[in-house]
Amino acid sequence: MRQAPGPSSRIDITGVFFSMAAPSPVPVTIEPHLMALIYCDAKDKGAGVFEVIFRNSTDPLAAGSSSSESEVHLARNVSPFTVEPGKFTYRLVRGALQLTDYGQIFAHCRVDLGPWLIVPLTLLPPIL
Numbered sequence: 001m002r003q004a005p006g007p008s009s010r011i012d013i014t015g016v017f018f019s020m021a022a023p024s025p026v027p028v029t030i031e032p033h034l035m036a037l038i039y040c041d042a043k044d045k046g047a048g049v050f051e052v053i054f055r056n057s058t059d060p061l062a063a064g065s066s067s068s069e070s071e072v073h074l075a076r077n078v079s080p081f082t083v084e085p086g087k088f089t090y091r092l093v094r095g096a097l098q099l100t101d102y103g104q105i106f107a108h109c110r111v112d113l114g115p116w117l118i119v120p121l122t123l124l125p126p127i128l
Contacts, residue, residue: 050079
């Protein structure tokens with residue numbers, strides 16, 4: 001993050017990706033970083049909890065449970081935040097994901113008990 005004229009803030013992001021080649025054949029552990037921008041409305045309290053659950057399913061109802069054998073809960077991160085009302089904050093979440101197959105995984109993200117936002121990541125076979 002850097003200050004810019006105005007005053008305004010800038011976030012310079014490099015290395016953003018939605019797919020990656022596995023570093024080695026499966027099974028493999030990857031540690032992708034997820035960056036979330038969280039906005040607080042001017043009339044809100046300015047504090048909350050950011051939750052991320054990495055799964056192999058897009059079903060948001062399954063994000064909070066492990067009821068299905070076919071839907072794997074890969075990792076979970078919960079972090080509190082504070083932000084000045086009317087402003088943004090950000091959270092950087094790193095998941096240590098142990099994968100046994102190539103394909104898509106999904107980061108289910110929400111603030112407090114709000115709706116889930118789903119972000120995909122595709123693991124491709126390694127380049128040999």
